Amino acid sequence: MGGVYLVQGGAPCLKRTTFTAQTILSNPRATEARRRYTEADLNRCFTSASLSTPLSADSPYELRRAQELNRALGPKGGPGAVDVICDLHNTTTNMGLCLIGYSTRDWICLHLYRYLQARAITRQAAPSKPEQMPSASVRYLVFEEGEEGSYSLESMAKHGFAMEMGPQPQGVLRADLFFQMKQAVTHTLDYIELFNTGTVFRGGGVEVYRKVCTLDYPRDPHTHQITAAVHPQLQDRDFCLLSPGDPLFLTLAGGETLPYEGETPLYPVFVNEGAYYEKNIAVTLAQKETVLLPPMSVQRE
């Protein structure tokens, strides 16, 4: 709901000297129904294959809408696509503020990440009283899918990323997260203005989390119903290292602890995300890497 309300009436100033940003409500029908989607998950409809699928009378609303957005903002992968998309998201998980991108070679997105890390983006306070927060509270997650495999809205842009913020239940607007998102969007627009006006962003290392795999809930083989919940010792601990043998699930019938049986320690993200039960994802596991950023500035023409 954060992005929805930001677009519907709470947006920060979108005008800078070098550009004016545009806001778009990506799924108006789902917004009206206060749901993630109505017939198909819009945020999985932006693969090259989906965007080129011929539409029929039976096509889900969201596929139709994805192609409409691709005509307006894309075409994905084409020279006419928009420069930047910042896709605003909320999660039920305790991921704080996290940028999600498809590549560690998109310097525009990674320099933005570093720029946000250096800003004070506060969660708790009213907008009049921002409090400093440790920069570690902004993180960057990489879902390396390649252009063909990339499935989400921001993949239409030359430089797209999702801004994920949580925890917030679906259908709920929390003021603290809303104003944190508003600040992060303002900083993003400032950053683009700085880039456009010739600022040199210095090089250096940044830490990112790269998706390695996902784990499903234990399920009944016949009914497919889940038989264990995310363990209380893992719940809410996104980005806290999970080591082999650590508690992973707790069975519903017997209260038995099932440990993480992977071979290497990894970082859990999207821990018990409400929207991912249907996608058979209880936890996504990631590894931490350092990416060396080159210095960056706009190319003078």
Place this chain on the structure above:
Amino acid sequence: MGGVYLVQGGAPCLKRTTFTAQTILSNPRATEARRRYTEADLNRCFTSASLSTPLSADSPYELRRAQELNRALGPKGGPGAVDVICDLHNTTTNMGLCLIGYSTRDWICLHLYRYLQARAITRQAAPSKPEQMPSASVRYLVFEEGEEGSYSLESMAKHGFAMEMGPQPQGVLRADLFFQMKQAVTHTLDYIELFNTGTVFRGGGVEVYRKVCTLDYPRDPHTHQITAAVHPQLQDRDFCLLSPGDPLFLTLAGGETLPYEGETPLYPVFVNEGAYYEKNIAVTLAQKETVLLPPMSVQRE
């Protein structure tokens, strides 16, 4: 999801020497869709008027289901209705464990409340390691509607109550809350067994919260969209006294604080509940009362 998974495979032992409890999934179609309801809010379909409405081809699924349940468990207000219904609920709000009833004259429910207060119902630990929790974490909320006005499922029983537990996002199962619910249900069944076998429950005072009124979000008069969120200083502070002048809302466009303008301090509950945006309820306000319970024991026949 707590009640759903409890019924679907995680229920505690339902058998005691004097009775066996029965579990029912009240809204299977909504469960399948992982939503609160599909066509009408089931938990508003149990008024005497709704239960006696003739069904037509256009009747919502939930009205049909309510009448079906009333045939199985009621009829509401009739001598053949079941003795006790414990309706399991989760809330996105920080209400902890809270029983909700329609009356302060239902001694069966109020003695149960007191019985639960004296038990250790823990939220954090795995079931093997229960930790003591202060008894104040169980609360009792009274929605005095009278038999005609009572609208929720448990109103079909001679002694019905809802067991509300939060915070948990919709569509998510949290292990900590799940096992807390399981413990509370076990204690409820134990209590009924103790009652049935002649235990004398001593009299005394209990504190309850009685609903006084509800407040809606500030809204745009034309679009009806909300223009302010629950204030961060009120968010998550269910059952913490709200006094005149305290921050109530924060406007989305300008970040302006709107204070509580009531004349008396009251206790907020269901603060920013996800399911109540559509019901125009941002906060429910309640007053605290002490109810004097008489001693109680089963009547020997």
